[in-house]
Amino acid sequence: xxxxxxxxxxxxxxxxxxxxxxxxxxxxxxxxxxxxxxxxxxxxxxxxxxxxxxxxxxxxxxxxxxxxxxxxxxxxxxxxxxxxxxxxxxxxxxxxxxxxxxxxxxxxxxxxxxxxxxxxxxxxxxxxxxxxxxxxxxxxxxxxxxxxxxxxxxxxxxxxxxxxxxxxxxxxxxxxxxxxxxxxxxxxxxxxxxxxxxxxxxxxxxxxxxxxxxxxxxxxxxxxxxxxxxxxxxxxxxxxxxxxxxxxxxxxxxxxxxxxxxxxxxxxxxxxxxxxxxxxxxxxxxxxxxxxxxxxxxxxxxxxxxxxxxxxxxxxxxxxxxxxxxxxxxxxxxxxxxxxxxxxxxxxxxxxxxxxxxxxxxxxxxxxxxxxxxxxxxxxxxxxxxxxxxxxxxxxxxxxxxxxxxxxxxxxxxxxxxx
Numbered sequence: 001x002x003x004x005x006x007x008x009x010x011x012x013x014x015x016x017x018x019x020x021x022x023x024x025x026x027x028x029x030x031x032x033x034x035x036x037x038x039x040x041x042x043x044x045x046x047x048x049x050x051x052x053x054x055x056x057x058x059x060x061x062x063x064x065x066x067x068x069x070x071x072x073x074x075x076x077x078x079x080x081x082x083x084x085x086x087x088x089x090x091x092x093x094x095x096x097x098x099x100x101x102x103x104x105x106x107x108x109x110x111x112x113x114x115x116x117x118x119x120x121x122x123x124x125x126x127x128x129x130x131x132x133x134x135x136x137x138x139x140x141x142x143x144x145x146x147x148x149x150x151x152x153x154x155x156x157x158x159x160x161x162x163x164x165x166x167x168x169x170x171x172x173x174x175x176x177x178x179x180x181x182x183x184x185x186x187x188x189x190x191x192x193x194x195x196x197x198x199x200x201x202x203x204x205x206x207x208x209x210x211x212x213x214x215x216x217x218x219x220x221x222x223x224x225x226x227x228x229x230x231x232x233x234x235x236x237x238x239x240x241x242x243x244x245x246x247x248x249x250x251x252x253x254x255x256x257x258x259x260x261x262x263x264x265x266x267x268x269x270x271x272x273x274x275x276x277x278x279x280x281x282x283x284x285x286x287x288x289x290x291x292x293x294x295x296x297x298x299x300x301x302x303x304x305x306x307x308x309x310x311x312x313x314x315x316x317x318x319x320x321x322x323x324x325x326x327x328x329x330x331x332x333x334x335x336x337x338x339x340x341x342x343x344x345x346x347x348x349x350x351x352x353x354x355x356x357x358x359x360x361x362x363x364x365x366x367x368x369x370x371x372x373x374x375x376x377x378x379x380x381x382x383x384x385x386x387x388x389x390x391x392x393x394x395x396x397x398x399x400x401x402x403x404x405x406x407x408x409x410x411x412x413x414x415x416x417x418x419x
Contacts, residue, residue, distance in 0.1 A: 044267025
């Protein structure tokens with residue numbers, strides 16, 4: 001929104017840079033979710049104090065190394081590979097946004113792993129602190145650098161660097177000063193490189209990182225494939241997707257918390273506890289689903305007007321939000337179930353289903369429906385219909401896989417499980 005106030009070139013440069021930067025950020029976020037599950041299982045079997053530090057060090061080493069590699073690729077792309085001679089201003093803003101944002105990736109890796117450890121160790125309020133610090137740093141930095149110094153895309157990238165690095169430093173400071181036991185568990189000054197633990201971590205977490213990056217890339221690719229349909233159609237889809245993504249943070253947060261609690265039950269080998277946690281999760285998920293459905297349904301005509309003054313675009317976005325109402329149901333279900341698979345360490349299953357859902361089903365079907373390859377041309381509606389078809393398939397596969405894992409981990413003796 002702030003970049004848009006500086007002109008189309010700045011907005012386009014930041015948006016194009018974000019389409020490359022955010023999948024890398026989501027990869028690191030997905031990678032860190034493996035650490036949450038591992039720490040949760042260690043808490044469940046009461047071995048956190050003995051093995052926790054080694055697992056945390058493995059996650060930190062792996063995440064920072066991956067971030068350095070991704071950052072180097074983005075920096076090289078920004079400085080040497082990106083060339084848009086017909087759009088010189090857009091190229092400048094894209095290049096410098098990507099360069100400065102790439103420098104933030106190592107600190108983002110540190111921040112994500114620390115946040116995952118805090119969540120899994122029972123200090124989830126630090127996640128709220130992290131979110132608030134990111135917001136409170138990012139907004140004023142963008143305003144100062146964009147409107148005060150007129151730095152354009154470079155200002156957006158610098159804001160990302162300052163907010164991410166500042167939040168990581170603040171989180172470390174709070175842990176050190178207020179959470180001494182957690183600081184001792186993390187033991188950052190005594191960081192060690194243990195190849196055995198690193199291999200174990202990457203085996204579980206790398207598929208999760210790839211799944212998160214691929215899912216993020218799929219949505220960016222949908223927006224790119226829609227561009228031939230015109231600016232209004234693309235803008236309407238982007239508005240509907242932005243609203244849907246904001247609402248999706250509710251089931252995502254619930255799923256992360258439930259993953260940690262489920263991992264503790266798995267670590268403790270407590271079938272009854274896991275069943276109780278899963279029943280509570282289903283009940284809370286239903287409440288969240290009803291809340292998000294009601295919110296979207298009641299405000300679907302109002303929310304698009306916050307993004308655009310073009311009434312035609314707003315009406316089209318409102319129409320697309322009608323499809324989002326139903327995709328939310330299956331998005332919530334597949335999110336909850338996929339994070340339960342993380343609790344069992346089944347990262348490869350999550351990656352396989354992500355590839356199937358988005359790259360085998362949703363994207364090809366959406367492309368066919370969007371451009372009339374199957375008969376009628378539906379525009380952006382075609383991709384929403386494709387998501388509405390693919391997400392239920394993902395939910396069913398996740399449910400079946402979770403059922404099998406539950407029996408594998410908890411039902412080793414006859415009569416041990418009730419389901």
